[in-house]
Amino acid sequence: MRYGAIDIGSNAVRLLIADIIQKGQDITFKKNTLIRVPLRLGDDAFLDKKISPAKMEDLVKTMKGFRLLMDVYRVEDYMACATSAMREAKNGADVVSRVRTEADIDLEIVEGQKEANIIYSTHIAENLEHNKNYLYIDVGGGSTELSVFTEGRVEVSRSFPIGTVRMLDNADEPETWDEMKEWIKDHTRKYKHMLGIGTGGNINKLFRLSEEKDGKPLSIGKLNDIYLHLRSHSLKERISVLGLNQDRADVIIPACEIYLTVMKWASVRQIFVPRVGMVDGIIETLIDKNLR
Missing domain, CATH: 3.30.420.40 (ATPase, nucleotide binding domain)
Structure with missing residues (x-):
């Protein structure tokens, strides 16, 4: 099947x-x-x-x-x-x-x-430690989906029109960033030692660049080092020297900026990268509909 x-x-x-x-x-x-x-x-x-x-x-x-x-x-x-x-x-x-x-x-x-719900259909919550708190961050080309997980379930979630292509086109609004900052502060300040979960094509690529072992978290310090390394190369060098695809080489910079900013605002020091995305969630949604 x-x-x-x-x-x-x-x-x-x-x-x-x-x-x-x-x-x-x-x-x-x-x-x-x-x-x-x-x-x-x-x-x-x-x-x-x-x-x-x-x-x-x-x-x-x-x-x-x-x-x-x-x-x-x-x-x-x-x-x-x-x-x-x-x-x-x-x-x-x-x-x-x-x-x-x-x-x-x-x-x-x-x-x-609904986009956020489909992404969460990957059943990622089943692999979370129930005594820890997580901020789920999914960064796309046009939007960023955020969710707070406590005791293995979603407590609150929100989609913001901030994304990598939108930033490259200078179509992101300062007011939206302020709104996202306020939302993050309001919903994470009561938790100590919050961990991050990152999904999306860019964070998957960033994780591969970090050379961390699968299942290990990526620290905000190492993510920032990768960001600075990528920024030190021109777009052409990111393609020719670092081997990034042309349509990845430009969006990976604003993607880094979104992840780093969200992690900073939420005081998240480490982020896990399970390498799942929207298409995985769609398949799980179909399985839930037809077979479960």
Whole structure:
């Protein structure tokens, strides 16, 4: 049995095809195929408040390709979600209509809270130590989702329109940063020794650059050292010398800034990086819907 997960983000569009594994009551999945296309829809949405004809055409073509791949892999069920960029695009409904008509894919534009809920569907809370407090930080191209975990459950969560592509386009608002700072202070000040959990493509890459062992946390000091090292190289050098993909080499800098700022405001000294994201959450959501 195979499921498909499509994540239409502000920086990239992803398709994950996963093999579902059932052993008694235990249901897990194994990643079969993962495709990432750097369309960067956020450049249109955050500056012009709409998806341009050229980007819409590229998205429709990508969705046609994803539809064909899911057919070839005999995917039994799928879910396609669009996040921050499409939320802000005034012609988002037109994009959804074209994707349905031309690519035969039902696409849903999800609100920030549902996006956060899908990410948490990875059942990450089951692996948390119940006597510790965590701040969950998911940084995307257009938004940052924050949640406070206490006793293994979500106490409070919030989505803020602050993201890597948005920052590169100078489309982030100072008032939004102030609002996020106040929210973090209000909801974390009563906890001592709060730990961080970071998800998203950039923190996954930063963790690999840190050369920490899987399962070990990344300290704020080491994350800051990586940030300074990346900043010391030009964009071209980050690609040619450090080996970053072109569409990662620019967004990784604002991503570092968001993670470091949030950790500082919440007095978080260490962050765990489980290397899961939106597509993993979508697969778990499908498993919950169909099998659990």
